[in-house]
Amino acid sequence: MAFARTGSVALLGVDGVVVEVQADIEPGLAAFTIVGLPDKAVNESRDRVRAAVVNSGEKWPLRKLTVGLSPASVPKSGSGFDLAIACAVLAACERLEPAVIERLLLVGELGLDGRARPVRGVLPAVLAAAEAGYARVAVAEATAAEASLVPGVEVLAVRSLRQLIALLCGEPEPEEPPEPLIPAGPDLALAGLCLPGIGIRRVGADAGAYAADGWRKDLSDVAGQFEARRALELSAAGGHHLFLKGPPGAGKTMLAERLPGILPPLGQKEALEVTAIHSVAGLLPPGRPLVGNPPYCAPHHSATMPAIVGGGSGLPRPGAASLAHRGVLFLDEATEFSARVLDALRQPLESGEVLIARSAGWLRLPARFLLLLAANPCPCGRWSRRGDSCGCTPTMVTRYQARLSGPLLDRIDLRVEVDAVSRAELLERAAPAESSAVVAARVLAARERSATRYRDTPWRLNGEIPGHELRTRYPLGPDALRDAEREMERGFLTARGLDRVLRVAWTAADLGGADRPQRDHVHTALALRGTAFRAAPPPDPCF
Known part of the structure; x- marks a missing residue:
C-alpha cells in the first residue's frame, strides 16, 4: 500500500x-x-x-x-x-x-x-x-x-x-536505556521569568512557597505590618487584587512572596488548566507532571509586552499573565514597568483571559490571576507617613505616581500603605505572628462560605461576581452602604469602585463568619481601598 x-x-x-x-x-x-x-x-x-x-x-x-x-x-x-x-x-x-x-x-x-x-x-x-x-x-x-x-x-x-x-x-521489544531528563532550555523561557529550580522565584507547583534551599516562606516571618497582613488575607479569601505602596525595605516583596502560601490548593479542573498552560510554555518541573498549588510569577520590570500578556513572533505563546492563571502575578517596582504593559492588563483583570489578535484570527489564553502590585511612594523612596526625609518635589512625586493609570488602579480592590517596620516591632516582639497555616485555614473557610452562597451561579469567589448580581441578588444589612454613598457623592468612588467595595465587604463578612456585610465591613473595605474615607467623619451617634 x-x-x-x-x-x-x-x-x-x-x-x-x-x-x-x-x-x-x-x-x-x-x-x-x-x-x-x-x-x-x-x-x-x-x-x-x-x-x-x-x-x-x-x-x-x-x-x-x-x-x-x-x-x-x-x-x-x-x-x-x-x-x-x-x-x-x-x-x-x-x-x-x-x-x-x-x-x-x-x-x-x-x-x-x-x-x-x-x-x-x-x-x-x-x-x-x-x-x-x-x-x-x-x-x-x-x-x-x-x-x-x-x-x-x-x-x-x-x-x-x-x-x-x-x-x-507485536514483536519482542528491544532493550532501550531510558532517556536522561533534560531541563527546559532558555529558549522556552519568557523574558523576566525564572525557570524552575533557578533562584528563589519559581514558576510551578510550589512557586513562592519555598526558597532555593527548601526553607518555607511563612507569614510568621513578617514583623508588624498588621494592616498589610489583613489585606493579604482578604486578597486570598476573595480573589481581590492588591497594591502595596511603601518605602524600600518595608517588607512589600516579603509579603508578596507569602501570598501563595495562604491560598488553597487547586481543584482537579483548575490544576489541569494550569498544568496545560505550563506544559505549552515548557516550564513543567521534571518528574512533577501536575501543578497542584497556585503558581507565582514575578517578572522583572524590563519584561516586554509579549512576555507579560503573551504573544511573540510566529504562533503566540503564554505570557506571565497566563502562567499566573489561578495564582499570583506579582509586579515589583510596578511604576518602572512600561505604561503600555500595565494598561494591557486591564482587560484580563475584568475578563479573566487574554485575547491576542493576529491576521489569521483571535487566540484566547486563560489569565484569571491575583494581581499584586508593589511600588515606592516617590522616586527616592524615602517618603512615609512617619515623616522621613524626602528630597522629591511634589511635581516629581505626582509624575512618579501617575505611571500607574487611574483606570488600572480603579480595578485594584485593596490599596495599602506599608510603612517601615519600627525597631520595637522588629526586635521586641513578645509573641510570634500568626503562621501561614493559621491564616490559610481562615481563608479556606471563607472561600467555602462564598462557594456555598454562589453554588447555583458560575462564580465561586467574591472577586469574580459582577457588581450588578451582587447588588440585586445579595442585599447588604440596613444602612450598610451609607459610608460608601458618601464617598460616591464626594467623587472619591466610581461605580466600578463601589462594586469592588461590595466584594471586599462580602469577603470581610465571610472571614468574620457573618451572614451578610454590615456597616463595619463596608468601613473596612473603604479604608483598605485607600479612598479619602480615612478622613471621613465618624458615624452618626444614633447608630
Whole structure:
C-alpha cells in the first residue's frame, strides 16, 4: 500500500487541534515533501525522520514521498509531529499495518538515532485527542506521566522508534536505556521569568512557597505590618487584587512572596488548566507532571509586552499573565514597568483571559490571576507617613505616581500603605505572628462560605461576581452602604469602585463568619481601598 494516515496535534495557544498526518508514496525521483502550512521546525523533520528510520534498522523508501498535514489551513509548528510522520511513512511502505496507526495519535520528537524525545504541550494535545475520540496515544516516556493525567486514554510510553514499531507489530521489544531528563532550555523561557529550580522565584507547583534551599516562606516571618497582613488575607479569601505602596525595605516583596502560601490548593479542573498552560510554555518541573498549588510569577520590570500578556513572533505563546492563571502575578517596582504593559492588563483583570489578535484570527489564553502590585511612594523612596526625609518635589512625586493609570488602579480592590517596620516591632516582639497555616485555614473557610452562597451561579469567589448580581441578588444589612454613598457623592468612588467595595465587604463578612456585610465591613473595605474615607467623619451617634 502506498498511502497511510495517522494522527497528531497542533497547538494554538493552550488549545490543541487534531491533525491528520498522511503519507503518500509515488513512483519517481527520490524526494521528501511536507505540505500543510508547516513552519521551519516541521520542515526540518524530514531530515530527523529519515535518519531516525534508517538508524532504527528500517528501510527508507527511495521514491517520491509526500506527507500532508490536514487541515492545511491550521499552522503547524514544533517538532512534535516526528513520531506521527515516521509511522505514517512506515505504514505507507507496508512495514506497519495501516489500520493499527489510523486511530493512534502520536506526539513526540525523534532524535537522529531514533530515540523519542519529549516536547512541550503534551497535556493539551492529549486533551484534544480525547475530545476527538482517540482512545490511544503514543508519547515519549519522559512525558507519559503528563499524558496519563487525562482519564480514559491509553498511553503508550516509548523510548525509541524501534520500540514503538515492536509494540505496534507485536514483536519482542528491544532493550532501550531510558532517556536522561533534560531541563527546559532558555529558549522556552519568557523574558523576566525564572525557570524552575533557578533562584528563589519559581514558576510551578510550589512557586513562592519555598526558597532555593527548601526553607518555607511563612507569614510568621513578617514583623508588624498588621494592616498589610489583613489585606493579604482578604486578597486570598476573595480573589481581590492588591497594591502595596511603601518605602524600600518595608517588607512589600516579603509579603508578596507569602501570598501563595495562604491560598488553597487547586481543584482537579483548575490544576489541569494550569498544568496545560505550563506544559505549552515548557516550564513543567521534571518528574512533577501536575501543578497542584497556585503558581507565582514575578517578572522583572524590563519584561516586554509579549512576555507579560503573551504573544511573540510566529504562533503566540503564554505570557506571565497566563502562567499566573489561578495564582499570583506579582509586579515589583510596578511604576518602572512600561505604561503600555500595565494598561494591557486591564482587560484580563475584568475578563479573566487574554485575547491576542493576529491576521489569521483571535487566540484566547486563560489569565484569571491575583494581581499584586508593589511600588515606592516617590522616586527616592524615602517618603512615609512617619515623616522621613524626602528630597522629591511634589511635581516629581505626582509624575512618579501617575505611571500607574487611574483606570488600572480603579480595578485594584485593596490599596495599602506599608510603612517601615519600627525597631520595637522588629526586635521586641513578645509573641510570634500568626503562621501561614493559621491564616490559610481562615481563608479556606471563607472561600467555602462564598462557594456555598454562589453554588447555583458560575462564580465561586467574591472577586469574580459582577457588581450588578451582587447588588440585586445579595442585599447588604440596613444602612450598610451609607459610608460608601458618601464617598460616591464626594467623587472619591466610581461605580466600578463601589462594586469592588461590595466584594471586599462580602469577603470581610465571610472571614468574620457573618451572614451578610454590615456597616463595619463596608468601613473596612473603604479604608483598605485607600479612598479619602480615612478622613471621613465618624458615624452618626444614633447608630
